[in-house]
Amino acid sequence: MSQQSLTVIGLGPMGQAMVKALIEAGIEVTVWNRTAAKAEAMAELGAHRAETAAEALDANRVIILSLTHYQAMYDILGPAADHLRGKVIANLSSDSPENTREGAAWATEHGAQYLVGGFMSQGDDIKHPDSYLYLSGPKDVFEAHRDLLRPLSRQEYLGDDYGLAQVFYQAELALFHAFLIGWEQALAIVDRSGADLDRFVAGASGHPNSYRDFMREFAEGAKHGGWGDLHSFKMMHAGAQHVIDASEDLGVDARLTRTVQDYYRRAIEATDKAGHPVPVYRIIRGDAA
Ligand SMILES: NC(=O)c1ccc[n+]([C@@H]2O[C@H](COP(=O)([O-])OP(=O)(O)OC[C@H]3O[C@@H](n4cnc5c(N)ncnc54)[C@H](OP(=O)(O)O)[C@@H]3O)[C@@H](O)[C@H]2O)c1
CATH class of the missing domain: 3.40.50.720 (NAD(P)-binding Rossmann-like Domain)
Structure with missing residues (x-):
């Protein structure tokens, strides 16, 4: 040969x-x-x-x-x-x-x-x-x-299409980057709290399938304009505030969650203005001016 x-x-x-x-x-x-x-x-x-x-x-x-x-x-x-x-x-x-x-x-x-x-x-x-x-x-x-x-x-x-490998690759990296920073924030919250970090990691890293299910559910939602209604946007906005408080009370940087919360604030405002749900997906996709 x-x-x-x-x-x-x-x-x-x-x-x-x-x-x-x-x-x-x-x-x-x-x-x-x-x-x-x-x-x-x-x-x-x-x-x-x-x-x-x-x-x-x-x-x-x-x-x-x-x-x-x-x-x-x-x-x-x-x-x-x-x-x-x-x-x-x-x-x-x-x-x-x-x-x-x-x-x-x-x-x-x-x-x-x-x-x-x-x-x-x-x-x-x-x-x-x-x-x-x-x-x-x-x-x-x-x-x-x-x-x-x-x-x-x-x-x-x-x-x-030559560009397609980069479309898929960069799209996955968009998720990966947010995921890594989110994970570092999660680790910092537990670490700063004085709780057992190894115990947290064992539990949190043991159920990745729940993310898979959210990925699929939100992908289905995206085909119809995105997930959620006014109630869910408000619920997510309030939930983000609890993460911000939990982080900042411990001295942990919560800028990522503040960005997340801002998306829900924009969805609430756009929904109020339009008179129908304007999901975060439409804001991110760039078709909800
Ligand atoms: N590292 C990872 O874990 C990983 C994972 C998946 C994908 N990637 C991607 O795979 C690619 C390579 O990754 P890597 O981590 O090996 O990248 P890297 O450390 O940035 O280095 C890649 C090479 O690029 C060369 N280079 C950069 N600018 C140059 C220039 N102007 N002229 C000549 N040579 C130049 C460097 O030469 P010198 O040695 O002379 O600096 C080096 O050999 C990147 O696009 C990266 O995003 C990386």
């Missing part, structure tokens, strides 16, 4: 995790990184080190990019753009869907094929069973390279 090979450009925590997973899967990997020391560390694990970005492009047909944002792709590949023809660029860096579509147009105009990825990984643990990789771009390009990319994570291919 012929040796499979590819190039990884960008060796932050994610690029390094990818290089390790690919080498473990028996794939020959060439690397390049702006800060050379990170490439040297990967060479010690068995990767080939390219001296320049152009050399990294020339080394293989399939090139993975793992960069902070799309601007880094232009910074790195722009000066080597005449080396892009005939390559397959799998850009697994985060950015907006619009920037992603522009990036795909730029790469394909230079004669490359293109795939987009968004890693919903457990940090940089891409081999964790709950990690997965959203992918989008032309189906034939995905089908031709899915096996080579398989060591990276479970794949969720979404369709031809």
Whole structure:
């Protein structure tokens, strides 16, 4: 069997995790990184080190990019753009869907094929069973390279639209960011109260399915304009005040909950003005001016 090979450009925590997973899967990997020391560390694990970005492009047909944002792709590949023809660029860096579509147009105009990825990984643990990789771009390009990319994570291919992987990825991050800050506030409340933090964590982290059920119920509600009526908005507004009081009495920052409460205040005001329920979803969606 012929040796499979590819190039990884960008060796932050994610690029390094990818290089390790690919080498473990028996794939020959060439690397390049702006800060050379990170490439040297990967060479010690068995990767080939390219001296320049152009050399990294020339080394293989399939090139993975793992960069902070799309601007880094232009910074790195722009000066080597005449080396892009005939390559397959799998850009697994985060950015907006619009920037992603522009990036795909730029790469394909230079004669490359293109795939987009968004890693919903457990940090940089891409081999964790709950990690997965959203992918989008032309189906034939995905089908031709899915096996080579398989060591990276479970794949969720979404369709031809280059931006779609970023739509799903950024949408999940919107939830994830709020969730993480909310969790830190919850921990701070319990910690500051002097209660047993481990006992709280064991209980609170033991029923994630209740969030799944709310996700589904609110998604159904969203199809009909959003969840709730005036009574529920007032109930949520008052409930948010109790979280604010519980937090601030202990010296815990409650800015996240103040933002939450403000959404319900706006829903109450908009409902009063319209004479019918204007749910928070319509305010967030931007169609309740
Ligand atoms: N870390 C995670 O847990 C995680 C999880 C899921 C998704 N992601 C996403 O995956 C991507 C990679 O993540 P990461 O944590 O490895 O990112 P990172 O630490 O920000 O680094 C990625 C790479 O980008 C390079 N880079 C940034 N700007 C550059 C520029 N202008 N020119 C040349 N190189 C540039 C860095 O080079 P230097 O080494 O020279 O600085 C580094 O190799 C990001 O888009 C991130 O949002 C990360």
